[in-house]
Amino acid sequence: MCIILINELISIMIESIQKKEKKIAVLGLGYVGLPLALEFAKKYSVIGFDINQSRIELLHQSIDPSEELDSEDFLHTDIVFTSSPEDLQDVEVFIVTVPTPIDEHNIPDLTPLLSATGTIGKVLSKGNYVIYESTVYPGATEEDCVPIIEELSGLKMGKDFKVGYSPERINPGDKVRTLPNILKIVSGNDDEALENIADLYGSIVRAGIHKASSIKVAEAAKIIENTQRDVNIALMNELSMLFNKIGINTFEVLEAAATKWNFYNVTPGLVGGHCIGVDPYYLTYKAQQLKHHAQIIASGRAINDDMPIYLAKKIIKEINNAGKVLKYARVLILGATFKENVSDIRNSKIFDTVNELKSYGIEVDVVDPHASKIDVKKNYNHDLSREPHGKYDAMVLAVKHNEFCDLPLSYFEHISQKPLVFFDLKGIYRNTFNDHIYFSL
Numbered sequence: 001m002c003i004i005l006i007n008e009l010i011s012i013m014i015e016s017i018q019k020k021e022k023k024i025a026v027l028g029l030g031y032v033g034l035p036l037a038l039e040f041a042k043k044y045s046v047i048g049f050d051i052n053q054s055r056i057e058l059l060h061q062s063i064d065p066s067e068e069l070d071s072e073d074f075l076h077t078d079i080v081f082t083s084s085p086e087d088l089q090d091v092e093v094f095i096v097t098v099p100t101p102i103d104e105h106n107i108p109d110l111t112p113l114l115s116a117t118g119t120i121g122k123v124l125s126k127g128n129y130v131i132y133e134s135t136v137y138p139g140a141t142e143e144d145c146v147p148i149i150e151e152l153s154g155l156k157m158g159k160d161f162k163v164g165y166s167p168e169r170i171n172p173g174d175k176v177r178t179l180p181n182i183l184k185i186v187s188g189n190d191d192e193a194l195e196n197i198a199d200l201y202g203s204i205v206r207a208g209i210h211k212a213s214s215i216k217v218a219e220a221a222k223i224i225e226n227t228q229r230d231v232n233i234a235l236m237n238e239l240s241m242l243f244n245k246i247g248i249n250t251f252e253v254l255e256a257a258a259t260k261w262n263f264y265n266v267t268p269g270l271v272g273g274h275c276i277g278v279d280p281y282y283l284t285y286k287a288q289q290l291k292h293h294a295q296i297i298a299s300g301r302a303i304n305d306d307m308p309i310y311l312a313k314k315i316i317k318e319i320n321n322a323g324k325v326l327k328y329a330r331v332l333i334l335g336a337t338f339k340e341n342v343s344d345i346r347n348s349k350i351f352d353t354v355n356e357l358k359s360y361g362i363e364v365d366v367v368d369p370h371a372s373k374i375d376v377k378k379n380y381n382h383d384l385s386r387e388p389h390g391k392y393d394a395m396v397l398a399v400k401h402n403e404f405c406d407l408p409l410s411y412f413e414h415i416s417q418k419p420l421v422f423f424d425l426k427g428i429y430r431n432t433f434n435d436h437i438y439f440s441l
């Protein structure tokens with residue numbers, strides 16, 4: 001009887017969001033949190049909370065620090081941006097979208113997640129919902145976060161408040177697959193929570209809702225999406241090393257193999273960014289806790305993490321073979337971001353290559369039209385160049401930014417010492433450098 005009353009109370013509370021008597025708070029306004037907060041704010045009253053004060057100041061000016069959204073995306077929204085926990089008043093639904101990084105030993109660093117959870121625990125009221133969107137290993141929501149909320153609030157999950165997990169699938173730089181256009185997985189600590197959370201997200205997501213059978217299932221679903229991709233890229237990287245020894249081009253092999261209807265077409269490359277290179281470590285950590293050695297996942301990570309050094313060794317070998325002196329050599333790297341046409345440099349692996357080359361005394365220029373010079377200096381202690389200057393002993397196309405895709409051969413010939421040595425990680429200049437030294441993954 002008591003549970004029924006609480007559940008009725010919770011349904012009423014969801015209604016109160018629709019009537020704008022109560023609010024939704026989104027904690028963490030980065031790549032994931034900001035689009036989500038603004039989408040909800042088209043319909044409901046939203047509080048956008050972030051501990052980064054300078055980010056909040058930019059948001060007040062309708063500027064997205066992640067450079068994904070335009071100022072028009074802030075129009076016609078009912079949202080207050082704040083970094084004061086005291087502003088988390090009249091909130092009914094808390095949504096957590098803070099980072100879930102790894103530390104220097106590749107162990108999950110739950111500090112932001114647990115800190116945001118603590119913020120919520122201090123202001124939580126009966127009938128509230130807490131929904132996690134940050135990518136975590138199965139069990140993190142219920143085993144790591146809920147106990148903190150219960151301790152700080154003195155309330156009990158299920159009886160007093162509800163919890164859910166709904167992973168985010170947006171892809172930075174993708175203007176087509178945006179939040180309303182991506183099918184959303186939702187989960188809840190009980191049926192009532194599941195239905196209400198499904199209704200809430202269903203009101204902003206046009207692509208549909210998948211109701212997962214439990215919070216752990218939803219957590220696992222997200223983490224294996226990225227793990228599957230990581231392992232498949234690792235396979236392609238391994239094949240690339242092998243095909244290089246055999247003397248055949250990986251991209252040509254893939255083109256041929258992809259003519260089969262069920263061939264999963266993934267290309268080799270450096271795996272950086274906040275998700276694919278990080279999330280599998282959450283799963284290997286969980287596996288380790290359960291005394292299970294996740295062999296394939298761990299091998300995939302090891303291969304992908306080694307790729308920047310493999311690349312550096314190749315560059316050094318080719319410079320040497322071309323009869324050039326390493327300590328006087330100059331290398332141009334085109335692209336600093338972790339993927340094409342975005343400014344995101346988080347966990348960009350090319351700087352591992354850069355540092356390895358520098359350790360041989362090689363001068364390295366990194367050019368990127370999208371990345372911030374300040375951020376690159378701060379994160380990688382490297383001075384980004386806006387344009388190539390002078391002549392180079394080797395050139396590396398690292399990122400497929402549009403600006404780098406259609407450059408004529410004469411351009412590269414003009415900025416190269418002889419012989420011209422070109423490393424094409426993306427395989428886009430195949431058949432262009434026929435009279436030069438060309439290498440692709």
Ligand SMILES: NC(=O)c1ccc[n+]([C@@H]2O[C@H](COP(=O)([O-])OP(=O)(O)OC[C@H]3O[C@@H](n4cnc5c(N)ncnc54)[C@H](O)[C@@H]3O)[C@@H](O)[C@H]2O)c1
Nearest residue numbers: 028029030031032050051052098100112115116134135168
């Ligand atoms: N970036 C993506 O494309 C993507 C896609 C799917 C899932 N995810 C997952 O979503 C989560 C968020 O990723 P992101 O890319 O948006 O991160 P982000 O770094 O862009 O943004 C996170 C924000 O959270 C803020 N923050 C940190 N600690 C906080 C706290 N205690 N309270 C309030 N705010 C806090 C930071 O200041 C930052 O503004 C991660 O778990 C990530 O794995 C990201």
